[in-house]
Amino acid sequence: MRQNESLVANVDWALFAVYMLMLIFGVATVYSTAYNEDHPNLFDFSQKYGKQMIWLFVSLFLGLMVFLIDSDIYRKFCVPIYLFTLVLLVIVLFMPPVNGARAWLGIGTMGIQPAEFAKIGTGLLLARFISDVNVKQQTSQTVLLANAIILVPMTLILLQPDAGTFVVFTSFLFVMYREGITYDPLILKLVNAIPGVKFKQTWVGSHFIPILFVVVFLSLVTLLMSNEKISFGFLPGVIFSGFWSVMISLTIFAIFLSLVSRLIASKRERNRASLIILIAYILATLLAAIVNYGFQGLAEHQKDRIELFLGLKEDPDGEDYNRNRAMAAVGSGGMLGKGYNNASVASVESNHVPESETDFIFCPFAEEWGFVGVLLLVGLYMFMLLRIIMIAERQRSTFNRVYAYVVAMILFYHFAINIGMNIGFAPVIGIPLPFFSYGGSSMMSFSMMMFILLKLDSQRRDILN
Amino acid sequence: MNFDSRKYVLITLFILVGIIYTLRIFYMQVIDDSWHLRAQEIAEKRKEITPPRGVLFDRNGKKIVANRTYYNLMMVEDDMKNFDTVAFAELLGWQAWQVKKRFRDVREGEGTYYNKHTGKRTSNYQKIRAYPFIKEMTLEEIARIAPHLENFPGFYEEVTSMRSYPFANGANIVGYLSEVNREEVEEDHFYKPGNNIGRAGLERFYESELRGRKGIKYIVTSALNNAIESYAGGKYDTSALQGPPLKLGVDIILQAYGEKLLQGKRGCIVAIEPSTGEILSLVSAPSYDPNLLIGKRNISSNYPKLVLDQSKPLYPRPLAAEYPPGSTFKLLNSLIGLQEGVITPESGFPCNKSMVGCHDHTSAGNLADAIKHSCNPYFYAVTRRILQQGKKKNIYADAEVGLGLWAKYMHSFGLGSKLETDITGLRSGLIPDPAYYDKWYGHHRWAFSTIRSISIGQGEVMLTPLHLANIAALIANRGWYITPHFVKSIGKSGPDSLYRKKHFTMVDRKHYGIVIEGMRRVVHVSGGTGKRAKLKDIIVCGKTGTVQNPHGEDHSVFIAFAPMYQPKIAIAVFIENAKGGGGLWAAPTAGLMIEKYLTRKITEKEREKTILEAKFTYRE
The missing domain is CATH 3.30.1390 (Ribosomal Protein L30; Chain: A,)
Structure with missing residues (x-):
């Protein structure tokens, strides 16, 4: 009895409220998008919104189950759970393909996607692994094992193939970075192989993951911009080549960073910060130049292939059909939107935006609610993400903290990529918008992820280490 | 080592992405409207409903331009x-x-x-x-x-509406419609490819009134282009509105009669109601049946024929053809002379044929008789007095001052510039002024003797038949005119304030009486040049003109108004290459038109027959 009381008292109700709010918005959007005049009932199970309601209740039921089980089992049984999701990922490869990918387990539309649940399994195991590691005494084995935990499910997912979820798995790298998993042992082995060099520690090694991401991101941006002409809105009539736009943006960013660092850093740190920014700036421009001129050397059809691969080739009615339609839907929303159930571009019935109830659910939402709705949605997500980080930081146990970061990073990835592909900022790789998109697997997996977090958090005081 | 500060890397990343996305979406949704247009292009079909055009009625309420499905x-x-x-x-x-x-x-x-x-x-x-x-x-x-x-x-x-013309007359007044071209579509968003636009005449001038207002229905369409529902519940839909009817001053019966009289000839008849400036008829011969130019199929088969026709049926002669006015011009020189005080009604000049030829008649002892006889030497003398008033010693400088004054008078009669008539295709004619002759002969290199043919309406002076009719109207009004116009009212409003304004000439009302008396004698006194315009119960005041034509037979001209008191119709008739002077062909034509308009009957059947049968040959 007492335990139950404390359970209720210790639940983070703010996070739970945002979660519930998002579910309600999500179902409302699915209802509006897939609305069928002949079946107006929300609980008409022949319709997508009816099915979504089933998934919603199943998810809440699963959540209740999670709450009734002692949170210790996630820590204890994380290896079997991880292995179970791996087995599912293997089995799914022998299923008949749906839309070109062997991602579905089950019959017809009522199947589940093991890849969604693999995120939880991987997240739990990674949390367990990191909580067992003494971060002060890392070896090459540590970082290799940590990477192996991620890479095995990633490989299986790539075999389906499911590029979206594959990319989402890289979010674990950021969690590893936060927890101090370092690539230094590997980097040192390489560097110290050079005769006469004897480093104990490298900056690149300890910050390997963000550096890797910056390099990849900057290379991609430079690649995409290399044959575009960009005009800056604030300078009428002035048009820069894409490469120079990247250079200018880098310069502005560097100046901005050094100003910020002057404001927040102590006197002693200022010079060091300025030096780091200067070196980073030089390296970044160098990288951009190499990518730009390397890319220009490529033949025209190779360029096209890269752009098509990234899903960023401008061709309104061809390769880039989805994104162009999606952007038209979002952009036509205006300040206040077209009103609930009034999406003209993104409704399922009009079918201009394919998958508008699943991967492109942001389109009908933005079209119907306008910028005001978007502000609310982005605000909810920001609140949720920052709240989870807050929860993470208040955990006594490393396991709980790592798991909380896993949840935050996965949600952030989905948010950034899903909305990014609706507004032309990310390639079109099909991943759902958590709690909004139609689909049982994503709703169940995200709900379970959320309830496990809430449960772990509610029992944070019971754990001593 | 403590890694707690690394949480700020993630927090910064989250917040940065949140802010950048918000700004981007704000730009897409609120600032940049190109996505909005793209969405319309994709999903909204704007269905336009083109209303039937406004219809045209004549002055007696007869529908002369109608619509047909x-x-x-x-x-x-x-x-x-x-x-x-x-x-x-x-x-x-x-x-x-x-x-x-x-x-x-x-x-x-x-x-x-x-x-x-x-x-x-x-x-x-x-x-x-x-x-x-x-x-x-x-x-x-x-x-x-x-x-x-x-x-x-x-x-x-699909149903569409097109013009029909119950009377096959007045083609050069009403004009015709044809499909818009690409430039017009780009210039005015009202038009979509395949829409019609007024190409000539009133259809063109009153295009923006006649076309009405398009109805617009916004429909949400699917990717397969099926209509799904009306956009926003029809909130932005507008209903089509037909253009208002135009009521014209034209008398279609008179118009038809005029066209009949000029069959087989080239020329014009312009009739105006002097008190209102309303154009009663505007005959251009040869003309064409407006029904020939209805719709794309008709236009493509008939338009080339009409364009290539040597007699130029599409050419609106009354508005655009510029002719010397001939002796009708003597009326204006008389009025100027009287106003300037260089002649009096009793002035007499001998019919001295040394400078210019004249027909045989006794020398006119007064102005009215001079008009009756259309005495060329008399009007040389009058015009010499106007131009060479002796205000300057040098005769060239004197002529310059005189001509400048003369041109001002002429402009006050509405000549030398386009009248503000509500139709396109107007020409301005020419009233020479000192600058004009300076260009030809050099400064102070010309005097009256150089330019004397303007006295009798020859030489450089050019008028359109519409100008000529307006002269008749302003004399009928004794000193003012209202700009000749077609449209009395658009829907319930009208006429336009432009067509209510009286333009006063520089000649005082008192001087018109004697000129009008001269015009009466032209028709009603024996020896008058225009006796063939005479009617039994109506006093017709007129003036003949014979315009020398270097390319062929002289043109026959007659201007007139009737009745003498409270005139109801002012008219100008111009028949090209008519053998014989103004009195022979133009005068009887004008007489028949006046009688037709005022009484709806024709008493002089013989005269009518002669005119109807007359055919003149033309050198192309």
């Missing part, structure tokens, strides 16, 4: 199934190759346009869109085909 046979390529070319050709009464050719034309022609940005002709033909396969079919034509169209999915009929 026609049908377009539309095709949607995507909806065609198992299309049987041979059977379809049979249904239309065509050959199979014609059907195939028409398909090719639609595919290549209907959807293509000149893209300004790329400089290329671009095709936006879409298989899902409807295009007219055959345009403008009559009810009889479509009725034969329509019942069988169900065998040819992808084809359907």
